[in-house]
Amino acid sequence: MKRIETERLLLRSLKIEDAERVEELASDYDIAKTTLNIPHPYPEGSAAPFIKSMLEAEKENKMATFAIIEKSSSSLIGTMSIGNNTEHKRGELAYWIGKPYWGKGYGTEAAKAVIRYGFDEFGLQKVFAAAFTDNPGSWRIMEKIGMKHEGTLRNHVIKWGKSVDLHYYGILKEELK
Template sequence: MRIFDTERLRLRPLKVGDSQEVEELAREYDVSKSTLTIPHPYPEGSAKDFIEKVLDSEKRGELFNFAITSKETQNLIGMINIKLSGRHSRGELGYWIGKPFWNIGYGTEAARAVLEFGFNDLNLNKVYAQAFKETPGSWRIMEKIGLKYEGTLKQHVYRFEI
């Protein structure tokens, strides 16, 4: 079980017991529009199934997923993962932060810890992330942790109207 403590956060394994907090944070439209996979409206009761799928993916070695929690309150703040491509020794960083916790630096703090984990523990050759152009907060996180802009994927994915 991997647990990382940063200055203000604890990154710990996600558990089915987190489903209510995940739903509360993920049902916010501004959160869902910043991700590729969070539906809007968020279906009641679906976080449990989502978490079970994540846990299965972890067992298969496809990703490492962490609940981002406050060290002080232990409350869920968001989620972060690194999806692995073993063939190419790279990982894709993905994250979301609940709207009440935006602009406090939690995303950067968590992303920096998982980036270090990717390079230092997983020995990855490359860690990258992607974001919609309409999510400047995600872009700032990537810049702050040292990721470099490599290009724009025009019409690469379709997401509901933003």
């Protein structure tokens, strides 16, 4: 079982038992509007299949997904994953943090640890991430952990029937502080 500790967080493997809390947090409209793949309304019972799919991808060594646990409350506050593209030695960082926990630096703290995990455990040479251009909370996390803005892809995805631009950020292993 994966486990990373930071000053205020425990990052551990997701478990099926986390499904109810994932649904509770991911059901917030403000979470859904900032992510590509979280629907709104969040369908009841859909967190367990999501968690199962993440665990299956881990078995195939394609990614690592973490439950982000606030140590002081022992509460799951979000999730974070890092992909493992072994051919190109790169991985995509993806995350969401429950709205009650925004603005507390938890995303930045978790992202630093998960990027290091990707470099150390997967042997990645690069980690990249994307965020909607109208989601500064997400791309500011990327900047705070040392990722560099690599470009903006215009009308790159469709979210709720509307074309959306994405900021892409990346960090190389040798740039990690």
